[in-house]
Amino acid sequence: MSEEIVLALDAMGGDQGPEMVVKGANIARVRYPDLRFILFGDETAIRPVLDRFKKLNSVSTVRHTEEAVQSDEKLRVVLRQRRNSSMSLAVDSVGKGEAHGVVSAGNTGALMAFSKLVLKTLPGIDRPAMGSIFPTKRGESVMLDLGANIDCNSNHLVQFAIMGEVFARNVLGVTEPTVGLLNIGSEEGKGNNTIRTAAATLRQSDLPIKFHGFIEGDDIAAGTVDVVVTDGFAGNIALKTAEGAARLYGGYIRSAFKRSVMSRAGYLLARPALKMLRERLDPRTYNGAMFLGVNGVAVKSHGGTDHKGFANALSVAADMVAQGINPKIIEDLSRMNFEDSAEPKRAAI
């Protein structure tokens, strides 16, 4: 990465606001010396924090606006009344070519809506999808869709597979990523028509995609495939269920160590190793859901994250820009010949 990468930041998104955004940008700047930032939001809140980071200040521009999207605001209100919000203006700057990508920790539905409205979708993509990297037994994989599209037809799933494969190859650096369709059994006849049709298309595809076939829920954490493809309903539930199970397990471990004097002593001895484990499982490490399929780079940070988590969302955006994955998605898609789907369904966000 030797060329400048400009990221537009929604400085007002997320529970911790401008301070978290600016401090996150400062961490990302050290990792990627070629990063430049345009921060959108309330200048009186941004400036005092930015002034504390001299180097960051020198590669950042502030665009003042007093409007901001609220985290619980309805989509129709946002689209009508928040066109001058920090989020909307940040997306606009990508549309105008001032920035290469946008990152926000604000309202997910609003960010997806502005991204679709302003950036549009890539040629050959019917619906953008939300994807995220997650830790597995073998390393890291990517899953999509995570909730942008509840109802999907088979073509949508095939498009998700192609986008996920390009992401895994270029951003995760996997040489020949394997792709699996999430299902309730691994045998060919399992699942509904939509998923079986998608599997048939992926099997016959002339693309150099390594289609593994169907996978089940426990294959996600096992890392059976590099790319997990599913509709937004199952994907969202799988992601959050895994987070919940990990949290429950962590709680059990903590209470096990508190059980006796011996186990407390054991904890003290094992603490450095357990600390490494905690860092490895830190949800901030995997913060940053990318909107794959929009004509530009858009990344959603978790709203509850801190500056370290936000810095990781910025890294995801920087990697996507640096690897130029959108032209590669377009190229792969142009080689697919989609049949008309019999199941047109509405978008969820």
Added chain:
Amino acid sequence: MSEEIVLALDAMGGDQGPEMVVKGANIARVRYPDLRFILFGDETAIRPVLDRFKKLNSVSTVRHTEEAVQSDEKLRVVLRQRRNSSMSLAVDSVGKGEAHGVVSAGNTGALMAFSKLVLKTLPGIDRPAMGSIFPTKRGESVMLDLGANIDCNSNHLVQFAIMGEVFARNVLGVTEPTVGLLNIGSEEGKGNNTIRTAAATLRQSDLPIKFHGFIEGDDIAAGTVDVVVTDGFAGNIALKTAEGAARLYGGYIRSAFKRSVMSRAGYLLARPALKMLRERLDPRTYNGAMFLGVNGVAVKSHGGTDHKGFANALSVAADMVAQGINPKIIEDLSRMNFEDSAEPKRAAI
């Protein structure tokens, strides 16, 4: 529980066959002195094991058959050619009133198909569902459906809610069980039409069901509700994803303890506490998926379990018989007034 409870056992189901089944029955017999067993399968394989347990032998009958359902056999083959199998005859004995319930560790789809065919569904139930108890931060909850019905309409989901509530009240012993619909957000407008219609019905219901509303994936392990209601696609994926995440977490913990001499010493000190934790998280504890909505008690044990796990599946069946949950489900259902659904869909199994 003072009356005799007769369970019909498919002695040939599961990876470990008759030995596992008989030894499991022996554990269950100690827990429930009123249990009697009819074991279906190859007598030459069952007898030698049964003869080792004198008391169990005195409360058990063996019904010989040489036929058995294979774990990977297609449903249409099973239904045409396996009517004299140990599994099918065990289900028949419930249909004839010889046994109160059937338990098998064999082919899930076959057990569901025989149960529907022979036992039929309860009046007011369109589709039986698979349910299971699982551990949460607060204790234990029940989730259904876990894979018997991939596509569900809103009436199916409402029926699952009623069956799950009756189960939680009578078998888990929760006084006023709360019921949640699994969704991709907790706000009222989230999800597809089916799930929103089901929620509206449950909200307006005159039944004394405590409907919590929508829950998300991470609410499952948190134990936010006592009954998690979802279609068989999302339910199966959620269950297996949680299992996979717990396994990954367990593997991380083990490797953390192996990291250094200090952490190994810490492990030795904390071992008793960690052993208790391992027992608590033992998947065998929660073995036994009940088929709710069939006119009889049918429980599916995990095929890979051992005798301890099988004994727990027998406990689930014994509890369901002892609590007489089917008449209670019928009573609650008769008080619901289902509108005709606009979404008739096919069954998955």
